[in-house]
Amino acid sequence: MQIGLAMNATKTKYMKGRGSKDMGPPCLTPLAVDGDELEEVDEFVCLRSLVTANNNTSRSIQTRIYAGNRAYFEVRKTLTSDVARS
Numbered sequence: 001m002q003i004g005l006a007m008n009a010t011k012t013k014y015m016k017g018r019g020s021k022d023m024g025p026p027c028l029t030p031l032a033v034d035g036d037e038l039e040e041v042d043e044f045v046c047l048r049s050l051v052t053a054n055n056n057t058s059r060s061i062q063t064r065i066y067a068g069n070r071a072y073f074e075v076r077k078t079l080t081s082d083v084a085r086s
Helices: 058-080
Strands: 043-046 049-052
Antiparallel strands (some): 043 049
8 A cells, every 4th residue: 555655765764762671682683664774873853852762861951951052152142232231
């Protein structure tokens, strides 16, 4: 059955969630669709949030702090200028 959607295997990546060590050995077989092997990643950004395979939230929080600092320092001169106070 075809729906009309086409997948670009060169742009498609996947991530396997890693749980506890009691889940057994990891699957070493690469994922392929229609003979095209897909790239496995350990992290990706989704809706501006960093998602990691081991569900580590500290990197996501640190990324948000850096983004907030960048945004603040970009507009700092505007916020502290005399024009902003009047």
